[in-house]
Amino acid sequence: MLKAKRFYSFDFVFFIAIVSLIVSTFFLMVDDGNQQQQRNLSERTAYRSFVSTLAQVKSNATLLFELQYTYGPILSLLDDANKAINSPENLQLIQQQLQEKLQSQFRVSSKIFSSQKVYLNNGDLLLNIGKYFYDGKEVAEKKGTELNGGLEKVLKRLKPSFGLSLENGRYLYRYFFPVFNASNEFIAIIEIAIPLANLQYISSNASNMKSQYLLAKRPLLASAQKNRFYQETEFSGSFFVNKHINLIEANLSETDLDELKNSLSPIEESKLMQLKQFSISAQVAGQDGVAVFMPINDVYGYNVGGLLSFIPTTKWYVSSTEFNTISVMLMLMLVLVLLYAMRKSAAIYKMKLSYQQCLDVLPFPIFLKDNNDQYFGANKAFYDFLNISKKQLLEGDQNSEYEPDALKVSLAEINKAGGCIEIESNNLKKDDDSIYKVSYYEVAQQGALKHGVVGYIEDVSNYKLLNDSLKSSLFDQTEFMDILPLGVRIFNLEGRTTYINKMYKSLNGFNVNDLLSADCEAIFNCLECHNNVCSLHKNRILKLNQRIETIKYNVSGEALTYEVTYQPYYSIDKKVQGIIELICDITVNKSLLDKNHTLMLTDELTGVSNYRGLVSAGDNYFRLAQRAKKAYFALYVNVVGMEKINETQGKKEGEQLLILFANILKNTFRETDIIARTGDDEFIVLMNDSEYEIVDNTKFVRLDANVKKFNSTMNKAYRLVIDTGIVEYNAGSHSNLSSLIKNAEQLVYEHRLKRSLN
Structure with a gap:
C-alpha cells in the first residue's frame, strides 16, 4: 500500500518536471545569456580541439605501429636488413619484400598517415612506403631529414618520440617508434607521419570549425621579422600545408584571413606576433563566431607557428507562428498529463485492491499499524486468528479489547530495537498452548516523515519440538563419541575438521578450537602428509576404507605411533558427505614388536x-x-x-x-x-x-x-x-x-x- 503511494507521487513529479523542462527550453532558445554560454563553449572547444586531435592521432599511430610493424615476418625482415647493411643486393631484396608485405596495409592507413618510413638501427632510411605530392608533382627525397629531432631522440634513448617536424618544405606531425626483436635487441625505427592538413581536417570534423596554419621555420624575435612573418608566411612557397580538394571546406580563405586580420586589436596583434594563445569574438562572411589562435611547437619544443581557427556560433529565433504552435503543443501536453493522472488514479485503486487480495491469500496472519500504533490494515488470516471483523479491528478506541498483550508493541520500542523485534508467546490465543512467533518491522513512506509497522504471526510449535529433538540427539551422539576408547575426528569433503571427541584431544593434547575448522594435518601432522601417499586424500578419491600405521607428533613434540582408520560416511541419498578418522595409540605395542623382531635376528x-x-x-x-x-x-x-x-x-x-x-x-x-x-x-x-x-x-x-x-x-x-x-x-x-x-x-x-x- 505504501509502495503504491510512492509510485504515484513519483509519476506526478516526473510529469511536472517534463513540462517545466519544455517551458525552460523554450525560453532558453531566445535568451541572450544562452548565447554567451555558447560562445564560452566554442572557445573551450577550439582550445581543446587541437590537443584532443593530437591525442587521437597519437593513439591511432601507436595502434598502427603495433598492428603493422610488430608481427613476426616484419621483425624477421628488419633483423635481416641490419645484418645486410654492407650488402646492397641483399638489402634491396629485403626492401622489396618489406614493400610487398606493407603495401596492402598502407592503402588503408595512408588515408590518415600518408607517410610511413622504416629506418635501420643506425638511422639510415631503409624504406619509404608513401610519397608526398604537391601541385601534382612528386617531391624528390632528400638524404637525411630537416629538423628531425625525433629520430635523433629515438637513436639516443631507444624510446618513442613525437612532435612537429619540417620535411621537404612541409610541416608534419611525426611519430617515431623503436623496434626490438624477440631477443630485445634494437633493430629499427618506424616513422608514421601525418600532414598538418590532415590534422586540420580531423579537427574540423570534430568541432565544425575552419582554420589556417601560420607557420615559420624558427622563432621570430625582431619586430620587423614578426611583421613579415604575419604578412607572408601563410602564403610562402617554402613552408606550406598540402591542400587537397576534400580539405578546402576546412580552410579559411584569403578573404576570411584578411577579415580576421582587420578585426584584431593592437594587443591581439601583438599576441599573434609573439605566438601566444588568445581568442576573440569575430565575424567572418557575416557569420558570428569565435576566433582562436593556438600556438604549436616543433619536436625541439620551439614555437614555430600556430593554428588560427574560426568556430561559428548559432542563435535560435522563434517567430510568432512558431510561438503559437508551441503554445498549442503545450496545451495538448497538459491535457494528456491530466488524462494520465486520472487513469493512474484508477490504476492505483486497482493496485490497492489487488494488494489486499494478495495479502488475503497468504495462510499466516499479517497486520499493519500506523505511527500512532493504530491498525489500518490486515489480511483475512489475521481477522480469523483474532476472531474479529475488519470494522472491529479498525475502530481505534476498541482495539485493546481484542488485541493480545504480545501484539501491544509500540513503534517506539521497535525503533529502539533497530527496526525489528521478534517475540515468542504461548498464550497468544485463549485455550491454545501453541507457540507463536510475532515479527515486527518498521517501515517508512518514501519522501515523508510518517512511519508504520508491518507484522506477521507464525506457528513455531513444530519447529520448537523438532529443534529440541535435534539438540537431544546431538547431545546423545556427543556423549556416545566421548566414551569411545578410540580417537574420532570427522572431516568434510574440503579436508576441514568438523568434529573431534575427547579421546582424540587427549591423544594429541592440542586445543579443540585449534583443531576445528583447520586443514587435515595443519597441527597434528603425520609423516605421510603428501597427496601421493596420504590415506585421507586417497579415501576422498577412492571412497574406500583405509587402515595405516603412521607416526604423529603430539603437542609436546613427541613422535608416537598410531593405527589410523579412514572410512567415508554418506547422506541419506548415499552421497559422500565426509570422512571419519579413527585413531589408536599403538606406540607401546609397536615398540615391543620391534624389540622382539630385533632379538630374533x-x-x-x-x-x-x-x-x-x-x-x-x-x-x-x-x-x-x-x-x-x-x-x-x-x-x-x-x-x-x-x-x-x-x-x-x-x-x-x-x-x-x-x-x-x-x-x-x-x-x-x-x-x-x-x-x-x-x-x-x-x-x-x-x-x-x-x-x-x-x-x-x-x-x-x-x-x-x-x-x-x-x-x-x-x-x-x-x-x-x-x-x-x-x-x-x-x-x-x-x-x-x-x-x-x-x-x-x-x-x-x-x-x-x-x-x-x-
Whole structure:
C-alpha cells in the first residue's frame, strides 16, 4: 500500500518536471545569456580541439605501429636488413619484400598517415612506403631529414618520440617508434607521419570549425621579422600545408584571413606576433563566431607557428507562428498529463485492491499499524486468528479489547530495537498452548516523515519440538563419541575438521578450537602428509576404507605411533558427505614388536647378527649382485681353540674372547657389510659391492693385521687364532647365498685339515 503511494507521487513529479523542462527550453532558445554560454563553449572547444586531435592521432599511430610493424615476418625482415647493411643486393631484396608485405596495409592507413618510413638501427632510411605530392608533382627525397629531432631522440634513448617536424618544405606531425626483436635487441625505427592538413581536417570534423596554419621555420624575435612573418608566411612557397580538394571546406580563405586580420586589436596583434594563445569574438562572411589562435611547437619544443581557427556560433529565433504552435503543443501536453493522472488514479485503486487480495491469500496472519500504533490494515488470516471483523479491528478506541498483550508493541520500542523485534508467546490465543512467533518491522513512506509497522504471526510449535529433538540427539551422539576408547575426528569433503571427541584431544593434547575448522594435518601432522601417499586424500578419491600405521607428533613434540582408520560416511541419498578418522595409540605395542623382531635376528652374546639375521639381510644383497653383476664376497671365520680356552680359562673368559673378536670384526669391515655369529666359534662376513681382490683365499690381510695387533696388546695365557676362507660370488657356481657360504666354509675346513696334518 505504501509502495503504491510512492509510485504515484513519483509519476506526478516526473510529469511536472517534463513540462517545466519544455517551458525552460523554450525560453532558453531566445535568451541572450544562452548565447554567451555558447560562445564560452566554442572557445573551450577550439582550445581543446587541437590537443584532443593530437591525442587521437597519437593513439591511432601507436595502434598502427603495433598492428603493422610488430608481427613476426616484419621483425624477421628488419633483423635481416641490419645484418645486410654492407650488402646492397641483399638489402634491396629485403626492401622489396618489406614493400610487398606493407603495401596492402598502407592503402588503408595512408588515408590518415600518408607517410610511413622504416629506418635501420643506425638511422639510415631503409624504406619509404608513401610519397608526398604537391601541385601534382612528386617531391624528390632528400638524404637525411630537416629538423628531425625525433629520430635523433629515438637513436639516443631507444624510446618513442613525437612532435612537429619540417620535411621537404612541409610541416608534419611525426611519430617515431623503436623496434626490438624477440631477443630485445634494437633493430629499427618506424616513422608514421601525418600532414598538418590532415590534422586540420580531423579537427574540423570534430568541432565544425575552419582554420589556417601560420607557420615559420624558427622563432621570430625582431619586430620587423614578426611583421613579415604575419604578412607572408601563410602564403610562402617554402613552408606550406598540402591542400587537397576534400580539405578546402576546412580552410579559411584569403578573404576570411584578411577579415580576421582587420578585426584584431593592437594587443591581439601583438599576441599573434609573439605566438601566444588568445581568442576573440569575430565575424567572418557575416557569420558570428569565435576566433582562436593556438600556438604549436616543433619536436625541439620551439614555437614555430600556430593554428588560427574560426568556430561559428548559432542563435535560435522563434517567430510568432512558431510561438503559437508551441503554445498549442503545450496545451495538448497538459491535457494528456491530466488524462494520465486520472487513469493512474484508477490504476492505483486497482493496485490497492489487488494488494489486499494478495495479502488475503497468504495462510499466516499479517497486520499493519500506523505511527500512532493504530491498525489500518490486515489480511483475512489475521481477522480469523483474532476472531474479529475488519470494522472491529479498525475502530481505534476498541482495539485493546481484542488485541493480545504480545501484539501491544509500540513503534517506539521497535525503533529502539533497530527496526525489528521478534517475540515468542504461548498464550497468544485463549485455550491454545501453541507457540507463536510475532515479527515486527518498521517501515517508512518514501519522501515523508510518517512511519508504520508491518507484522506477521507464525506457528513455531513444530519447529520448537523438532529443534529440541535435534539438540537431544546431538547431545546423545556427543556423549556416545566421548566414551569411545578410540580417537574420532570427522572431516568434510574440503579436508576441514568438523568434529573431534575427547579421546582424540587427549591423544594429541592440542586445543579443540585449534583443531576445528583447520586443514587435515595443519597441527597434528603425520609423516605421510603428501597427496601421493596420504590415506585421507586417497579415501576422498577412492571412497574406500583405509587402515595405516603412521607416526604423529603430539603437542609436546613427541613422535608416537598410531593405527589410523579412514572410512567415508554418506547422506541419506548415499552421497559422500565426509570422512571419519579413527585413531589408536599403538606406540607401546609397536615398540615391543620391534624389540622382539630385533632379538630374533641378533646374536645375544656379541650383538652382531645371528644366522637368521644374516640370511634375512644377505639375500637382498645376493639378488642385487645377481641382477647388477656386482662383486659379492663371503668370508668364513673360525676361532681356533675355543674348547681348550673354555676348559682351562673358564667359559666366561671364552665368551669375553668372542665378544672382543666380534668388535675386531666391526672395526675391520664397513658398516654396509653384514657380520654374523653362526656358531659357538664361527663367524661369517658378507661384503657387497666391494673392490677387494682375492690373492690368498685363506687370508684376509686387514683382519689378520687387526688380530696380530690384538694379540700384541693382550696379556693372557693364550692367543687369538683364526682360520679364514673367502669366496667371491660366481654366477656359474653359486645359485644362492647358501652355496656361496658353503664354499667359504669348505675352505676353512680344508685349511684346518692341512694344519692338523702338518
